[in-house]
Amino acid sequence: MKLDASFFNRDVLEVAPDLLGCTLVRDFGNGNIQRFTITELEAYRGEEDLACHASKGRTPRTEIMYHTGGYIYVYLIYGMYWMLNLVTGSNDEPQAVLIRGINDIKGPGKVGRLLELDKSFYGENLFTSNRIWIEAISKPIFDYQTSPRIGIDYASDEWRLKPWRYFI
DNA sequence: AGACTGATTGGCT
DNA sequence: GCCAATCAGTCTT
Numbered sequence: 001m002k003l004d005a006s007f008f009n010r011d012v013l014e015v016a017p018d019l020l021g022c023t024l025v026r027d028f029g030n031g032n033i034q035r036f037t038i039t040e041l042e043a044y045r046g047e048e049d050l051a052c053h054a055s056k057g058r059t060p061r062t063e064i065m066y067h068t069g070g071y072i073y074v075y076l077i078y079g080m081y082w083m084l085n086l087v088t089g090s091n092d093e094p095q096a097v098l099i100r101g102i103n104d105i106k107g108p109g110k111v112g113r114l115l116e117l118d119k120s121f122y123g124e125n126l127f128t129s130n131r132i133w134i135e136a137i138s139k140p141i142f143d144y145q146t147s148p149r150i151g152i153d154y155a156s157d158e159w160r161l162k163p164w165r166y167f168i
Numbered sequence: 169a170g171a172c173t174g175a176t177t178g179g180c181t
Numbered sequence: 182g183c184c185a186a187t188c189a190g191t192c193t194t
Contacts, residue, residue: 061179075185076177077187078175078187080177107187107188109188110187149186150187151185151186152186
């Protein structure tokens with residue numbers, strides 16, 4: 001069953017662990033539909049979170065994170081990797097989760113490459129899109145681990161050390 | 169096992 | 182200009 005607004009319009013710290021084990025569905029067209037299990041992700045929470053892009057304020061790039069949950073935020077990093085983020089929370093509350101792992105694929109760059117993401121996915125809506133959406137699992141995953149987030153050494157300890165990376 | 173580097177674009181200072 | 186929510190390949194302990 002496709003996840004809806006009531007799932008995504010919650011605080012990112014509630015949504016993140018609930019997404020573990022859920023199914024990411026990608027329709028590549030021509031009948032090629034593939035399903036992946038979400039195994040690793042990170043939470044980015046609000047302008048005060050110095051690791052979150054929204055800490056730089058509301059810009060054309062971060063705009064989508066200020067919307068209600070269920071939109072896709074993609075951005076290019078290091079000139080070659082598209083990072084897949086799912087917006088959570090309510091209006092004017094910039095939050096998102098970064099999908100870092102699906103199935104046995106480790107690393108957000110590989111995820112974006114496998115899913116063939118590009119700029120056109122910016123602002124895609126998970127509830128109406130015909131090429132990407134998320135489906136629920138019957139039982140929540142209770143057996144997961146957390147750790148500090150990856151690649152944010154520029155943030156102060158207060159934010160750098162928060163255990164907002166979730167993985168199975 | 170750990171350190172370093174090239175690839176390559178776009179947003180922000 | 183600078184450098185980033187990265188990865189793969191290569192070089193150094």
